[in-house]
Amino acid sequence: MPSPITTRYAPSPTGRMHLGNARTALFNYLLAKAQGGRFVLRVEDTDLERGSEAFLESQLADLRWLGLDWEAGPGKEDERGPYRQSARGGLYEDHYRRLVGTGSTYPCYCSATELEVSRRTQLAAGQPPRYAGTCRELNAIERARHEAAGRRPTLRFRVPPGRRVAFDDLVRGPQEVSTEEIGDFVVRRADGVPVFFFCNALDDALMGVTHVLRGEDHLTNTPRQLLLLEALGLAPPAYGHLPMLLGADGAPLSKRRGSASVGDLRAAGYLPAAVTNYLLRLGHAGAPDDWVDPAAQSGAFRLDRVGRAPAHFDEVQLQHWQREAVKRLDPAALEAWLAPALPDSLGARERGLLGATVSHNVVFPCDALPWVEVLFGELPPLPDDLAQVVERAGPGFFRAALAALEATGPDLAALAREVRQRTGRKGAELFMPLRIALTGRGDGPELGPLLGALPPSTLRHRLAVHAGGRD
Secondary structure (H helix, E strand, O other): OOOOOEEEEOOOOOOOOEHHHHHHHHHHHHHHHHOOOEEEEOEOOOOOOOOOHHHHHHHHHHHHHHOOOOOEEOOEOOOOOOOEHHHOHHHHHHHHHHHHHOOOEEEEOOOHHHHHHHHHHHHHOOOOOOOOOOOOOOOHHHHHHHHHOOOOOEEEEOOOOOOEEEEEEOOOEEEEEEHHHOOOEEEEOOOOOEOHHHHHHHHHHHOOOOEEEEEHHHOOHHHHHHHHHHHHOOOOOEEEEEOOEEOOOOOEOOHHHOOOEHHHHHHHOOOHHHHHHHHOOOOEOOOOOOOOOHHHHHHHOOHHHEOOOOEEOOHHHHHHHHHHHHHOOOHHHHHHHHHHHOOOOOOHHHHHHHHHHHOOOOOOHHHHHHHHHHHHOOOOOOOHHHHHHHHHHHHHHHHHHHHHHHHHOOOHHHHHHHHHHHHOOOOHHHHHHHHHHHHOOOOOOOHHHHHHHOOHHHHHHHHHHOOOOOO
């Protein structure tokens, strides 16, 4: 029986997690969970100049908030760890020595200026830029001369000539590249720091990763990494390259370009289940049209329904799923979600009453704040357009409404029947003046629950304000 699959998400702590990162993490998580596999988190923190612990902690917090917990990774170390690349230097050095020992690499003494001149020369000749092989066949004397001149070499991988590297992409299907198009590439910088191609591929193999879903911007890395793992005698994972997630401007979402982060969404009041329901459908056609509970999302994820075309971020769609998520909050969760936006003076009863009244009419916690005054305070003066509706109804209408309220109490159906009998009004001509007088607004929650939430004395007072004067 084959062992369960292992997927991974490998963030770099050089910025905050944007939605494109979150979708990649979600798809890897769902792919593993759909098949009873493992989801691994690896921190690729070799970029010491741009990386920070603050960025790392924010990304870990975002993953936990989204419900994407990991079986192995930071805080859950096992025998395949450590799960931070900055702590795996000894492993990398061991495998560099293996590559050097098999003749798969060579030192390259070319300076940045020399490489740039070579690149421009190739471009001017209409050739794709790749390393020209200047240092590929240096002898010991030539290498010693460079060393004596103080040149510190990079380590380049010796790409075998005349081969074709083929692999079956999990998303894009069969792929094939000639090694003549690749060129020898650097696997260790002159300062000794491992480059992405090397440590990313090596860690996948050593950590038992079997399936990797990542952005299509990594597609050109895959042939290099397959060659590296072959030279090391290690089994590669199956790679799948996801279409890019584009912003409203048509450019890929990027933490470097200031795209909205997951942390921004959380601070705005988005719910994690809303975000995952939205991401589940970005570039993936396997999910049903209706809400999918987070616990059931792995069952709705189908790798063969991941598309190849770029997906576009749509805030309207995200807010649709936010509304669906808010509707599904239980009373305690709803109260906790609303709490940061509400005045401290509100007691537990008022908070519960507010939540029960407005839960179907708010998208973010701040949307509930105006309803605090509606339910528990004094209404401000009506804006002109609403005041005109009240004036057209006339004081007689509100006197009839007051009398009807005394007869029926705050039962909307009974109250409406009584007002209709007394005034002849019906439909919007009946309900809109009532709504405006009682709430100061022309829209909002259903009027029936509002009547039940407002104290009888408040109902009488607000109707009486408009019942004075002459018809």
